[in-house]
Amino acid sequence: MPTLALDPLDIALLESMSVRARVIVEGAFAGLHGNPHTGASIEFSEHKEYAPGDDIRRIDWKAVGRVDRYYLKRFEDETEMRSFLLLDSSASMGYGRKGVSKLAYASYLAAALAYLLAQQGDPAGLLVFDAETRQYLPPRTRGGHIRDLLVALEAVTPAGRTEPGRALAYVGELADRKSLVVLFSDLLDAPVDLADRLRQLRSRGHDVALFQILDPDEVALPFDEVTDFEAIEPGDTRRLLVDPRDLAASFERESAALRERWRRTCVEARVEYQFATTAQPPADVLRAFLFARQRARR
């Protein structure tokens, strides 16, 4: 499928986060719909032809006007769906040796999702966290909220250690009805209880999605000379002076094992898992995510 997806470095060059979000969404929907702003929804399901007995309040009058037939507009949730976008802003998310950092990449994806949700009138909130909650914008639908959210995403900087479990617990307290919870993190140092938190959210009826974002360096070690590695997160004093060529094969196996472990955890917890490296076009990742959700709904 031909796409108009820009790679992350091109997206980083764009003027503002709102533009980046719009470009990513358009890229994701390019070739999928003629116009992504019409009828596009992360929760829109399908049209159904009217039959006697159906609720006439669900008739899509615009469709009647276009095709002169009665169609019912069907949604997964008939009410507005609140979404919480959880962005890991710990220091490790700031790693990006050649391209954009993982944090920037996650911000692009979060902005695009927020933009898409705003387009369909669903309220989206933002929670930026490291070991603590650094910023929280609750889900709203008022005008200007999306702009505040995108501005907040643009202003995020990496710092501190990561505690995604706490952020999930916090969202669990905030979400009093069924919500969509989307977590963006590299999960490199995520504690084992994160899986429990994910399961808890699912058990409360929330819809949960997990974006694991890694730098390509974290998939395969590309270094070719003796390197003095030091941990990036504050308080972590671990160092390793090594010739990375000695470790490349082993590192690649460990990285693949980590990803596989999180994928399996998500499958077991019925959480949608999406992996991305910061070298992939964000639009492709978004499209893959939407397709996966669509398939899961059917």
Next chain:
Amino acid sequence: MHFLAPSLLLGLLAAALPAIIHRIGRRHARPVRFAAMELLLRAEHEVSARRRLRDALLLFARTGLAMALPLAFARPFAEVRSDLPAVTGRSQSAVVVLDDSASMRRRAADGGTPFEAARAKARAVIEHLSADSEVALVLASEGSAAPIAELASDRARVVAALEAVPSSARRADFAAALRRATQILAGSTRADRLIYVATDLQAAGWDDVKPAAGPGAPQIVLLDASGGAAWTNRAVVALAAEPAPEEGAQGIAVIAEIANFSPEPVRNLGVTLALDGAEVARGFVDVPAAGRARKRFVLTTAGGSAHEAEVAIDKDSFPLDDRRACLVEASRGLRVLIVDGDPRTVRTEDETFFLEAALRAGGSGFSVTSTLPDDLAGRDLSGFGAIFLANVNRPTPTVAAALIHYVEAGGGLFISVGDRVDTDAWNQAAKAILPQPLGLRRSAAALPGAHAEGETVDLRPAERLAPIDRRHPLLSAFPAHGDGLSSARFFQYMLLSPLPDAPGRQIVLRYESGAPALVEAEVGRGRVLLLTTTIDREWTDLPIRPGFLPLIQETARYLAGAPSGEAATAIAVGQKREIALEPDDRRVEIVPPAGESHWLTPPARGGDAHTRRTLTFAETDEPGFYRVRAARGDGTISERPDAAFVVNLDARESDPARLPDDKRPDRVTASATTGVAPRRRLELWHALGAAAIALVLLESLLTLRFRRGRVKA
């Protein structure tokens, strides 16, 4: 440790280079703040053990290489105490004489042999000689070729030749070895010329040694490989077989002589007789201190063929001389064939009348057959214990060949002459069996002296016999003064052409003039007696003398009991063996006691068609039985038991007597040359060079595996 070029040791500083390079590499490592530290540490943990080992090995290999090279270039050496004579360190021309004689094969107390010790000493001398010295290698065993017969500077070649020398079973002959060494050194212009003799200092073999004297004579240095300890020995030093009449015609007595070369007597020493490989008798013998004892075994065997007899005593540290072998053959029986060369119609005038009468005399036990020369060609002679040829004119070639074969196979032949004998024909056709060539007929010049009372007086000039020697078995039965023979008169007899003395040939009876009357010769495994007068009364009155009958009967028994035992069939190790060929023999196979057979091809027949062809076999290096087989013209291969022979150790090798100091030919010793204990230099740079090569290989291997691992990754 010492160094020839110590200044090059500064290069050892290079040993720090690998560590320095390693540290510099670490210092210049690029710092990277990395998020996936956990993954990195896990990966590092997975490979750390292997990587650390590899790094340690690499560091070791590189540091070791950096140390080994300057160390090797500095030419290190160590000085160690040496038991070699100090003279070995001088620039010289040297000949190393290695004692490879049989006694060097005995087992010493440490389990090794003096031969191994001697070789080690010889090798040490060769290696310790100064670099510009030249050396040759000679062996001390009798008849051995010199492995390095010319002075050579390539010591590696000399050492290789030394290592290839096998120990032999031959006797030592130091006289010949020293003569050879002196000849080799005669071509050298160096002032220092030495002969090193690595030996166990056994006295045997030094008998005829006369070291060269004078200002230019080489110095002799003895290298004692005996280990210093005296050794004792017991050995079977002789083995003989003889007829054993008490067991009948097929009886054989095997007599072993056992020597005890120790100051202590030996009691109940086990002695075993094996016949054709099977043990047939065992006994015990007491041998006095430094003395000898005889053990006699009596047995009966089938006649007509030889048997392999071996006597062995209980083993000691020198097992090679604890056994001795011989071929034995029982008497062929008392069948006698008389060939009448001058038959007459009147019985009493017949040439063989008196001979036949003597053989047929009552109680003799002889089975006598008479025949004429013309009938001899078609007869099978092998069944007769003795054949008497009386005044036979000339042997035809066929008859001569049959007689030669008969005698060499162990038969006994008696030849008497007469006026019918064609001396030229005999000398040509039967040269191989005649004890001496026949010569002119001689008539006695004067009347014999006084004759006994009542004796028939023949007035012809005559000679009598000289006093007899009763030590000969034929004559041992006669009285001391030869009564019965001494009265015989000889009117004519045949002179014999002189020949140089030969083993096995002796004059049994002489005339008063000194001319031979009865001559004996051993031919092959058989025996021939030649009477130089007639066997009838034509030339002598011997047939009517009282001694005639016992003489003829003893002669027949003597010839029929064919020689047997070691004397006739055995030779010493290293001696040559003549092997008589049949006319149709194309190739001859000699099967030694161990190892591969030797095939010999006889030379083409010469002009003398009647001369028996022989082959000489010289590779008699191991004691034991040597069998002979012949390939004939028709392609068949047959056993030649008559040509089989035995090789025994030279008994002198069994005597452990040590060469007395006053007989030692060495005039230069280590202590005499220098007052200090000699030391020798042990070069170490070869080992360091080898270590450097090994380290280079190790480093290359590790690096290669390292790169392959990365490519796979």
